[in-house]
Structure formats: structure tokens, C-alpha cells
Amino acid sequence: MxxxxxxxxxxxxxxxxxxxxxxxxxxxxxxxxxxxxxxxxxxxxxxxxxxxxxxxxxxxxxDKVLTIDTMNPTVKNVEYAVRGPIVQRAMQIEKELREGVKKPFTEVIKANIGDAHAMGQQPITFFRQVLALCSYPELLNENMFPEDAKNRAQRILQACGGGSVGAYSASQGIDCVRQDVARYIERRDGGVPCDPDNVYLTTGASDGIVTMLKLLVCGEGASRTGVMISIPQYPLYSAALAELGAVQVNYYLNEEKCWSMDLSELESSLAEARKHCNPKALCIINPGNPTGQVQSRQCIEDVIRFAAKERLFLMADEVYQDNVYAEGCQFHSFKKVLFELGPEYSDNVELASFHSTSKCYMGECGFRGGYMEVINMDAEVQAQLSKLVSVRLCPPIPGQALMDLVVNSPQPGEPSHITFMKALGQAPDMFYCMKLLEETGICLVPGSGFGQKDGTYHFRMTILPPTEKLKILLAKVKEFHQKFTQQYS
Ligand SMILES: Cc1ncc(COP(=O)(O)O)c(C=O)c1O
Structure with missing residues (x-):
């Protein structure tokens, strides 16, 4: 200067x-x-x-140095509907109600943001016990906490600098937490391997998504990076793209087909975008927000093939992976399907997928926990990614600890297992039978409906179906049981 x-x-x-x-x-x-x-x-x-x-x-x-005319113009383009003018007005109305202003209603009911705890959802006891122990290790000497909660807290604390959650961690996240995340991904994806070095703990999923977009966006004019996002979308995407000055390339979900992704729509949106920018990435939210759809396995395969053919980097936002309720619906991770398509795809297609502690049964938005896994990322770019995340030092340690507990919840036989399952709102045998029904179509009765000794779990089945059907039934139950115990033990 x-x-x-x-x-x-x-x-x-x-x-x-x-x-x-x-x-x-x-x-x-x-x-x-x-x-x-x-x-x-x-x-x-x-x-x-x-x-x-x-x-x-x-x-x-x-005059101010920083004025509306001299400020970064990309920030002015940012819009974030879930916290926009309506929400600001709602907060003002709440204040007015507190001050006694008369309205045709007595409270503002906030249904604008997915903040479960703010809406009264109770936290999972086990998570909070471990977090309390991590925050105040003196409590480890108290009898009020179960042994498994203490063990988890001790394990996390041992991995923290100086044995304290007040210390910074490695920028990519605490080693043992990344290892636990990797094991969780492997279990979830039926054994597809996951390298903990490809796992980055993040400050909620938002942080991971924005970080990936930062790596992707560059160029000017017609070579400026374009990023394909679904419409309707979660406004983080449009906001981050506006801030980075990237080109937002919309593709519309098919409302008539339960908001599924339409290959022809992807193709035409991409062809149109290529006339004025350089589309490099395709973002998918599955299960969707705000649309709630769960993409079918076939659809995910099609999208992966499309990304491979068109040389697009895939970003799979899977923060709602545990929120699948509709009959016959099943969550398929992009990573799993990618690997099931074979080496032509699994060795080539670049993918980043994201998960969070904020959603699903956890709803722990305030802890800002999350992770991303990167697949097939160029080694030099991955080194840049590691450098980039080091600038923000590390994600919050309590959020990392919470992520660990989400991917590594209490197991059968551990003292907190029963409370944990109740926290999930289901007795363990109810959970088992429900999963069995969803996955195999076999309908049994949970033993809790008949009464059983505490800490033991049963199901009741009749042997009335014809022998041939019974053989099929038993084979299916056996296969399910082995998978279930592998997943939850
Ligand atoms: C689809 C989607 N992605 C990402 C996020 C951000 O989640 P986090 O709190 O983990 O940053 C949300 C939050 O509602 C979301 O709905």
C-alpha cells in the first residue's frame, strides 16, 4: 500500500x-x-x-471505510430463508407479546428451523451423561453415572490434549473419533471399507459443505465454477454459492414422483449451464430437505453414472440418514451404492458425504458436531483440504465427542443400552421386530408384550405358516439376526 x-x-x-x-x-x-x-x-x-x-x-x-457500497458484494447476495425477515419479525412479535401487546394469538410457534431441542425434544441421557463427564471430570468419581458412560468419557478425555475438552484437537478431528466414525460408516455400508484419514470432523455439516465448496469454486466468466443444486434446496447451498460467487445451477426435483431426481432434468440443466459456466459439482440432499423424499437405490445409481459420465464431483448431504419412516423406504448411502457399482465407479467418482449431530433422533444442533468423508479425492487436493481446515484450528471438542457417541452408541450388554433404546423411544425387542418387519416383511411379536425378565429380550413367533413358507421365514430371520447382531454388537 x-x-x-x-x-x-x-x-x-x-x-x-x-x-x-x-x-x-x-x-x-x-x-x-x-x-x-x-x-x-x-x-x-x-x-x-x-x-x-x-x-x-x-x-x-x-465516512465509513466499510459501507454498503464498498463491502464485499458477494455477501450482499447471500440469502438464508430459514433465518430471514419472517424469523426476525417472529422474534419481534415474541418481544411484543412479552411486553403485553395484544395479538390474535398468545405465542409464536416456530416451525421454521429444524431445531428439535428448541421445540422441546429431550436430549438422549447417555449423550449428556458422557458430555457432562467430559466437561467436568470430577464427576467421574460420582456414583450417579453408569460405568459405560464413564468409560466413554475417559476414552475421549485421554485423546484430548492435557486430558481436557478445553484443548484444541488436531484440525481434522480427534483420532479415535475419526476411527469410530470410519467403523460406523463400514457397519452402515455393509462392510465397504472406510479409511479414517478420509474422515474430517466438522462444525456441523454446514462447515464441511462450505469447505468443500471453497475447494471447488474458481474461474471467471464462462469458466466460473457452476454447482448443481436441487430445487427445492436447503438454503445453505444457495447462500454459500452466493458468498463464494459461484454459479448456482438449479435442477428441479420431480414433485409428481415424490420429489425424486429426474435424469432428464439433470441432463438439460447441465447442458444449459455449460453455455455460461463450468459446472463441476452436483449436490444431493438425501433424505431431502425440505422435501423429505428418500431417493431410491436405482435413482442413486443413475445419479452416480451421470456424475461419472459428465465428470462431476458429487456432494451427498446425508444428515437425515436416520430419519426414514415411510413404509418400504430405506436409506442408501451414496458411498455404498458407489462401491456396489464396481471399480469403474468406486475407483473414479469423486464424492464427499456429510453427516451431523444436529438432526435425526439426536437433534443436538447446538453442539455443532459433524463429519465429512471424502472418496477418490486427488492427493494434492486432499493436502490442500487438510491445510484449509487447519486455518480454523479445530471443530468444537464437545461436538466431536458427541459425534463419537452418535456413531458409537451403547451396545447390548452395556448398562446404558436399555435406557438408550428407550430414549430412542423403543424397547430393544420392539426395535428388533420393527426392523425385521421393514427389512424382510416378517411380522413377529416383541417379547415385551408378554413380559420378560429385566435385561432380557425375546420375540414370539407362531409356527402356523406352511412348512415351505416356514423354511423361507426361518432363513430370513437367521440372515437378519446375524446382520442385526453384527451391526449392534
Ligand atoms: C439438508 C441439510 N444440510 C445441512 C444442514 C446443516 O446442519 P448442521 O447443523 O449440521 O450444520 C441442515 C440443517 O437443517 C440441513 O437440513
Whole structure:
């Protein structure tokens, strides 16, 4: 940065040619055009302020450096509907109600943002016990916490600098938590391997998504990066793209077909975008927000093939992976389907997928926990990613600890298992039978309906179906049982 000395010689800003600190004088007092003159030996406070003006009382005032015209224009383009003007007005109305203003209603019911706890959902006991122990390890000496909660807390604390959640962690996240996330992904995806080095813990999923977009966006004019997002979308995407100055490439979900992704729509949206930008990435929210659809396996396969053919980087936002309720619906992770398509795809298609502690049965938005897994990322880019995340030092440690508990919940036989399942709102045998029904179509009765010894779980089945059907039934139950115990033990 350079200013000019009175003699007109170029000097580092704020320093005259004689090395004395300098200032710019108010333009109306100066015989020189603004920003072209500096006098030495005058108060530093007014240095460099060409826009400084004297008011009628003889007091200097200055225009703001940062004004709506000089600020970063990309920030002005950011819109975030879930916290936009309606929400601001809602907060104002709440205040008015508190102050006694009469309205045709007595409270504002907020259904604008997915903040389960704010709406009264109770936290899962086990999560909060472990977090309490991590935050205040003195509690480890108390009898009020179950042993498994203490063990988890101790394990997390041992992995923290100085044994405290108040210390920074590695920027990618605490090692043992990333390992637990990797094991969780493997279990979820039926054994598809996951390398903990490809797992990055994040400050909620939002942080991971924005970080990936930062890596992707570049170029000018027709070579500016385009990013394909679903419409309707979750406004984080449009907001982040606006902030980064990327080109938002819309593809519309098919409302008539339960908001599914339509290949022909993807193709035409991409072809149109290629006329004016460089589309590089395709974002998918599955299960969807705000649309709630769960993409079928076939649809995911099609999308992966499309991404491979069109050379697009896939971003799979899977924060609602545990929120699948509709009959016959099943969550398929993009990673799993990618690997099931074979090496032609699994060795090539680049994918980042995201999960969070904010949604599903956890609803722990405030802890800002999340992770992303990257697949087939170029090694040099991955080094840049690791550098980029190191700038923000690390995600919050309590959020990392919580992520660990989500991917590593209490197991059968551990003292907290029963409470945990109740927290999930289901007795363990009810959970088993419900899952069996959803996955195999076999209908049994949970043992809790008949009464059973505490800590034991049963199901009741009749043997009335014909022998041939019974054989099929037993084979299916056996297969399910093995999978279930592998997943939950
Ligand atoms: C689809 C989707 N992605 C990402 C997020 C952000 O979640 P987080 O709180 O983990 O940043 C949300 C939050 O509602 C969401 O709905």
C-alpha cells in the first residue's frame, strides 16, 4: 500500500519520504486532490482519511471505510430463508407479546428451523451423561453415572490434549473419533471399507459443505465454477454459492414422483449451464430437505453414472440418514451404492458425504458436531483440504465427542443400552421386530408384550405358516439376526 508524500514521492502508506508518520488532510482544506497528498508530523489518528470532513462545530467526522457500497458484494447476495425477515419479525412479535401487546394469538410457534431441542425434544441421557463427564471430570468419581458412560468419557478425555475438552484437537478431528466414525460408516455400508484419514470432523455439516465448496469454486466468466443444486434446496447451498460467487445451477426435483431426481432434468440443466459456466459439482440432499423424499437405490445409481459420465464431483448431504419412516423406504448411502457399482465407479467418482449431530433422533444442533468423508479425492487436493481446515484450528471438542457417541452408541450388554433404546423411544425387542418387519416383511411379536425378565429380550413367533413358507421365514430371520447382531454388537 502506498501513499504520497507532499513532495509526491511514493512511500509506504503512513510514512513520508523522511520516514515521519504522515496523514491525508481533509479534501476541502487541501489544495491537492484527495488521496494524493500527505503531511508529515500530524496526528496519526487522521492518517489516510481522504473522506474526513469537518462539521459546522469544527469536529472531524469521516465516512465509513466499510459501507454498503464498498463491502464485499458477494455477501450482499447471500440469502438464508430459514433465518430471514419472517424469523426476525417472529422474534419481534415474541418481544411484543412479552411486553403485553395484544395479538390474535398468545405465542409464536416456530416451525421454521429444524431445531428439535428448541421445540422441546429431550436430549438422549447417555449423550449428556458422557458430555457432562467430559466437561467436568470430577464427576467421574460420582456414583450417579453408569460405568459405560464413564468409560466413554475417559476414552475421549485421554485423546484430548492435557486430558481436557478445553484443548484444541488436531484440525481434522480427534483420532479415535475419526476411527469410530470410519467403523460406523463400514457397519452402515455393509462392510465397504472406510479409511479414517478420509474422515474430517466438522462444525456441523454446514462447515464441511462450505469447505468443500471453497475447494471447488474458481474461474471467471464462462469458466466460473457452476454447482448443481436441487430445487427445492436447503438454503445453505444457495447462500454459500452466493458468498463464494459461484454459479448456482438449479435442477428441479420431480414433485409428481415424490420429489425424486429426474435424469432428464439433470441432463438439460447441465447442458444449459455449460453455455455460461463450468459446472463441476452436483449436490444431493438425501433424505431431502425440505422435501423429505428418500431417493431410491436405482435413482442413486443413475445419479452416480451421470456424475461419472459428465465428470462431476458429487456432494451427498446425508444428515437425515436416520430419519426414514415411510413404509418400504430405506436409506442408501451414496458411498455404498458407489462401491456396489464396481471399480469403474468406486475407483473414479469423486464424492464427499456429510453427516451431523444436529438432526435425526439426536437433534443436538447446538453442539455443532459433524463429519465429512471424502472418496477418490486427488492427493494434492486432499493436502490442500487438510491445510484449509487447519486455518480454523479445530471443530468444537464437545461436538466431536458427541459425534463419537452418535456413531458409537451403547451396545447390548452395556448398562446404558436399555435406557438408550428407550430414549430412542423403543424397547430393544420392539426395535428388533420393527426392523425385521421393514427389512424382510416378517411380522413377529416383541417379547415385551408378554413380559420378560429385566435385561432380557425375546420375540414370539407362531409356527402356523406352511412348512415351505416356514423354511423361507426361518432363513430370513437367521440372515437378519446375524446382520442385526453384527451391526449392534
Ligand atoms: C439438508 C441439510 N444440510 C445441512 C444442514 C446443516 O446442519 P448442521 O447443523 O449440521 O450444520 C441442515 C440443517 O437443517 C440441513 O437440513
Amino acid at each position: 502506498y501513499g504520497f508524500s507532499a513532495a509526491g514521492r511514493k512511500t509506504p502508506r503512513g510514512t513520508s519520504s523522511s520516514g515521519v508518520r504522515s496523514m491525508l488532510i481533509p479534501s476541502q482544506l487541501s489544495p491537492f486532490p484527495p488521496q494524493s497528498i500527505a503531511f508529515s508530523g500530524v496526528s496519526e489518528r487522521r492518517r489516510g482519511l481522504a473522506q474526513e470532513k469537518m462539521n459546522e462545530n469544527g469536529v472531524f467526522s469521516r
